[in-house]
Amino acid sequence: MNAQPDAPRTPRDPEKTRDRILDAAQALILEAGFSATTVDAVVGRAGITKGAFFHHFASKAALAHAVIERFAEWDRKMLEQMVVRAERIASDPLQQLLTLLALYEEVFETQGDPSSGCLFASYIYEKKLFGPETIDVLRGSVREWRRVMRHRLELVLVKYKARREVDLDTLADLFYSLTEGAYVMTKTLDDRRLLARQTRELRNYFELLFEPR
Amino acid sequence: MNAQPDAPRTPRDPEKTRDRILDAAQALILEAGFSATTVDAVVGRAGITKGAFFHHFASKAALAHAVIERFAEWDRKMLEQMVVRAERIASDPLQQLLTLLALYEEVFETQGDPSSGCLFASYIYEKKLFGPETIDVLRGSVREWRRVMRHRLELVLVKYKARREVDLDTLADLFYSLTEGAYVMTKTLDDRRLLARQTRELRNYFELLFEPR
Incomplete structure (x- = not known):
């Protein structure tokens, strides 16, 4: 995202x-x-x-759709590659999850300009201007992130238990929501360090939340 | 927010x-x-x-400024009232912080339509359309939230210590970023339960993070 x-x-x-x-x-x-x-x-x-x-x-609407489709596809591929890298770097499922987050933090720290924001949020705040097939691209992205992160969490829960009662979809959504919100703050304050710092807290949370079974 | x-x-x-x-x-x-x-x-x-x-x-620009100023003022007053209520409900500083979050969760669960989103995010994703004094309203809001939440955390740290190395501004920003991101997701999926569920995780994190000195 x-x-x-x-x-x-x-x-x-x-x-x-x-x-x-x-x-x-x-x-x-x-x-x-x-x-x-x-x-x-x-x-x-x-x-x-x-x-x-x-x-x-053919039209501005066709452009809108192509822009978000390319962005979503790029985002999906990056997530896929990050998961592959995390699986290579660590073998324990919790460490794989934490590594996945850490790899994103590296990107957030080095990428061009996080203060430009996220295209998904930009589109959704002009929701009424887009046709249903364009909004479906946004929905597909949220669901794909949830699916991938939920799968990582299910692997974690084979070996670990959660110290708090948790809902898996909610936990799975946390990375998406935290980064989207951090982009809003980054755009507002023009503070490029904010994004990686915010997602670092999610690693802390997962570290504290899970204990070996 | x-x-x-x-x-x-x-x-x-x-x-x-x-x-x-x-x-x-x-x-x-x-x-x-x-x-x-x-x-x-x-x-x-x-x-x-x-x-x-x-x-x-006088102009659409004047309207833009008045809309966001009213929203920011309303948001600031609500935060102020929520802090007063949390201080009345609990006496321990950690419990006050957790109560503050829980009071917001109540609002998120009952308020009209969270899928309409947050005006701050809407403005910041059209940043270039607004004058500096309008963007300053957004910045002022982020900084006010940071100031208030940081103060709550400083009170917590008198009696508690953090189990992880933490940066106070980053911790203070978490509620703002998490809710902003949850609004993006809520708008995308039209799922009204999402907002309160996401912020509930922040309560879990703070509960796990702090231990008595």
Whole structure:
């Protein structure tokens, strides 16, 4: 739910032009929201012609959908890779979960500009502007995070017990909600250290919550 | 950082007309963002004339500022009252902190519609549209929450010690970030139970984190 993809690009390749449009749109949406992001501004920022824009996207709504779909896909792949890395680094399920969080903290500490925020939150606060299939991308992302984190927690609970009565979905949602909220604070205060510091507290919580069976 | 004020109103009182405009604007902003909220839509929703609107607000920017100022003031007063109640209910500083969170959970469970979201997040995701004095209202709110929560934690640390190395500002920010993120999730999934469930985990964390000195 976090950073932005960036890739080197050459101007003439159609695939690269599409990415350039999506990059420009994404940056503008994170600055002022989707409603305020005009096609003219996207075209200007991407350094392309309006003709090239409409060659790739039939409408602003089509652009909105493509931007969030790319972001969600990138976010999903990153989570998948982080899980693979955490599983390689640690063997104990609790340590794997803590490692997964720690790997994200590394990204939060080093990524370009956390104060640009998260595209999911940007979209959901203009919810009424988007069609149901675009909102479904946001829902799919929340559910995928819940599914993955819940699975990690189920593995933990085979070897550990929780010191408090817990609801697994609620625990699974914590990382998503904490990062989304930390992005809101980061954007407000322009404090780049805030994001990693907030998620560090979730590691503390999980460490304190679980004890060996 | 949470619910919306609502007050009964009569049409002819100028103060009531102003509130009605602010109520309409706030609801529309939470649905589709500030950029997409036209003066015509506010006028229509408030059931007033355009003349009455411009009698109260010189511009859309003036409206934006008044909406967030009222919301921040309401939020600040609610926090103040919640602290007073928590101090009456409990005498131990840790119990006061846990009670404060529990009182907010009660509000989250019963308030009208948490899926409408939080106005602070809505504004910050259209940051570039607002002047510095409007963004200052958002910053002031984050800092006020940090100040109040940090003070509660300092009182806790007189009698308790933390089982983990903690940064007080980071701990103090947790409630704000967790609720902001939970609003994003609630808006995405339309699940009204989510907000109270997420903040409940913070109570668990504080219970586990602090032990008597």
